[in-house]
Amino acid sequence: MTATTLVPASRASGTESQHRGRRRQEWLGYLFISPAVVLFAVFIGGPFVFAIALSLFSWDLLTPAEFVGLDNFVTLFQDPVLFQAFGNTFIFAFASVVTHIVGGLLLALGVNRIASRVVSYFVRTAVFFPFIISWAAVSLLWQYLLDPTFGLVNHYLDRLGIQPPDWFLDPSWALPAIIGIDFWHTLGFTFIIMLAGLQTVPEHLTEAAKTDGANRWQIFWNVTVPMMSPTLFFATVVTFIGAFQIFDPVQIITNGGPDDATTTLVMYMYEQGFQAFQIGYASAVAIIVFVVIMLVTLLQFWTSRKWVHQQ
Amino acid sequence: MTVAVQSPKRRRRKLRTGSVILDVALAGFGVVMIAPLVWLLSTSLTDPAEAFQIPPNWVPVNATFDNFSGVNDLVPFGQMALNSLTVSVIATVGSLLVSALAAxxxxxxxxxxxxxxxxxxxxxxxxxxxxxxxxxxxxxRTLNLVDTLVALWLPALIHVFSIFFLRQYFNSIPRDLDDAAKIDGAGHVWILFRMIVPLSAPAISAMAILVFEASWNNYFGPLIFISTPENMTLPLGLVTLQDAQGGVAPTGVFAAITLVVLPVLLVFLLFQRQFVASIATAGIRG
Incomplete structure (x- = not known):
């Protein structure tokens, strides 16, 4: 037992019988974690190692796999579709982070100040509703909402005097349309996180700033935002990681089109792996997704540690 | 200190005049957010001949339930709902059991x-x-489990976040309680399931909601593993219904979407607080 153990569980060792009891303890501990360990090995640990190995092979699932070393990665770095997919995924993730953080924070600030309890309940529920609906239902619904002939959105844009595009057939509007749908679908999540974060801002600080003559804008920038920075950072990271794996609406609505305008990394991995059956190549694409997510997670881990020390 | 203890009621009254505009603006935003769902519900109840008009119908025209009755003719909708329920229940109960033991x-x-x-x-x-x-x-594929429900729930039995989350919670339960129970002759299984699990109800329900919802809404897994309509779960079933559009009127698709969405929303309204708590504590984005 090392000194860095987090949980003080074992009693002080000494006599022989205590020693035997400890052996039994060890054995029981392994017993309790064994189902999880077996399942972990079969469905997470093993597949992880296997996926990395697969990326070094060329395999179509039918003919024997052929070891090709890093060839898949060399091909990847010359693959224009991969670059397009990488760009689309980054644009999507970036737009998702900006819209959700700004929208979620403003909404949480507003809802926190709402006077009527009924209005507050209504807004919280209305914003959260879309988040619990499956992406499949959301995608189908929005295909109709954004339909150029009988869609609601185009009708109301028309009324406002805006000439709406044919969203999913126009390469420059398909990705923004998916960004908009994602905003509707997941704003509720960011909103809840922000609302929880807002509760952590001590009221006596804002009150003190008010007494000192600070206006709302100054209080927001100099008290609320700094006090909420851990929440803002956490929400940014979680939103980015979620958005970076976007797949369902793309596959359902546009299937990556038009002209790969909405092909994201996971969409490309799906096409390569489960439609073209380039298993090794698809694994290499998935590894790129993994590496980006790992870097972002480690960044979060590292910075949040620094924050804890500063507080 | 007196400032901090100031009652929220007094603050509320002071803000009232200025915040009417804010209330109206936020309520308006709420209406916009919920409008697509109102349109969905209204269209699913509208006579197909009257549906999808411009300007849109916000209430059903010639209200009818016919759109719903046609859904099951096109895809085995009832079977798909049953599959969704089976997979989600096994995944939730099974993963929580595995996680509680490990934690x-x-x-x-x-x-x-x-x-x-x-x-x-x-x-x-x-x-x-x-x-x-x-x-x-x-x-x-090797185990011959492709295109079965097992392929959907078996990998879901390991849920690492639940193990982590429950371990944190279990650690906060004093070990003196374990010792007292042991003196009374209780074994580990009794201590875990009769004492620690009931004491951890908030954590368990948060994880249960998280796992159930993820499983219920899962589209990626079924898309990869399932090919026969009889073995599909609702999200994938919806999309195939839409694609098999030869015979489906769009109002039929809307009825199907409503059938998938409405129960979830009703369950949410019942357990709103638990839902929100599970998101706020776990911070996992679907």
């Missing part, structure tokens, strides 16, 4: 490699499901 092991015993195993499991939270799905697909 108890990590929390109450010390054994060689405990921290190492725990940290290894935690690092797996960084690994996206898409990286694992190809090897898991090959495994399922």
């Amino acid at each position: 108890y092991g990590f929390s109450r015993f010390s054994f060689r490699g405990r921290n190492g195993i725990f940290i290894m499991m935690l690092s797996a939270l960084m690994v996206p499901a898409q990286l694992l799905i190809i090897p898991v697909f090959i495994l399922m």
Whole structure:
């Protein structure tokens, strides 16, 4: 037992019988974690190692796999579709982070100040509703909402005097349309996180700033935002990681089109792996997704540690 | 200190005049957010001949339930709903059982490699499901489990975040309680399931909501593993219904979407507080 153990569980060792009891303890501990360990090995640990190995092979699932070393990665770095997919995924993730953080924070600030309890309940529920609906239902619904002939959105844009595009057939509007749908679908999540974060801002600080003559804008920038920075950072990271794996609406609505305008990394991995059956190549694409997510997670881990020390 | 203790009621009254505009603006935003769902419900109840008019119908025209009755003719909708329920219930109950056992092991015993195993499991939270799905697909193919419900719930039995979350919670339960129970002759299984699990009800329900919802809404897994309509779950079933559009009127698709969405929304209204708590504590984005 090392000194860095987090949980003080074992009693002080000494006599022989205590020693035997400890052996039994060890054995029981392994017993309790064994189902999880077996399942972990079969469905997470093993597949992880296997996926990395697969990326070094060329395999179509039918003919024997052929070891090709890093060839898949060399091909990847010359693959224009991969670059397009990488760009689309980054644009999507970036737009998702900006819209959700700004929208979620403003909404949480507003809802926190709402006077009527009924209005507050209504807004919280209305914003959260879309988040619990499956992406499949959301995608189908929005295909109709954004339909150029009988869609609601185009009708109301028309009324406002805006000439709406044919969203999913126009390469420059398909990705923004998916960004908009994602905003509707997941704003509720960011909103809840922000609302929880807002509760952590001590009221006596804002009150003190008010007494000192600070206006709302100054209080927001100099008290609320700094006090909420851990929440803002956490929400940014979680939103980015979620958005970076976007797949369902793309596959359902546009299937990556038009002209790969909405092909994201996971969409490309799906096409390569489960439609073209380039298993090794698809694994290499998935590894790129993994590496980006790992870097972002480690960044979060590292910075949040620094924050804890500063507080 | 008097400032901090100021009652929210007094603050509310002071703000009232200025905040009417804010209330109206936010209520308006809420209306816009919920409008697509109102349109969905209204259209699913509208006579197909009257549906999808411009300007849109916000209330059903010639209200009818016919759109709903046609859904099951086109895809085995009832079977799909049953599949969704089966998979989600097994995944939720099974993963919580596995997680509670593991969390108890990590929390109450010390054994060689405990921290190492725990940290290894935690690092797996960084690994996206898409990286694992190809090897898991090959495994399922080898085991002849492709196109079965087993392929959907079996990999879901390991839920690392629940293990982590429950271990944290179990650690906060004093060990004196364990010792007292042991003196009374209780075994580990009794202590875990009769004492620690009931004491951890908030954590367990948060994880149950999280796992159930993820499983209920899962589209990626079924898309990879399932090909026969009779074995599909609702999200994939919806999309195939839409694609098999030869015979489906759009109002039929809307009726199907409503059938999928409405129960979830009603359950949400009943358990709103638990839903929100599970999101706020876990911070996992669907």
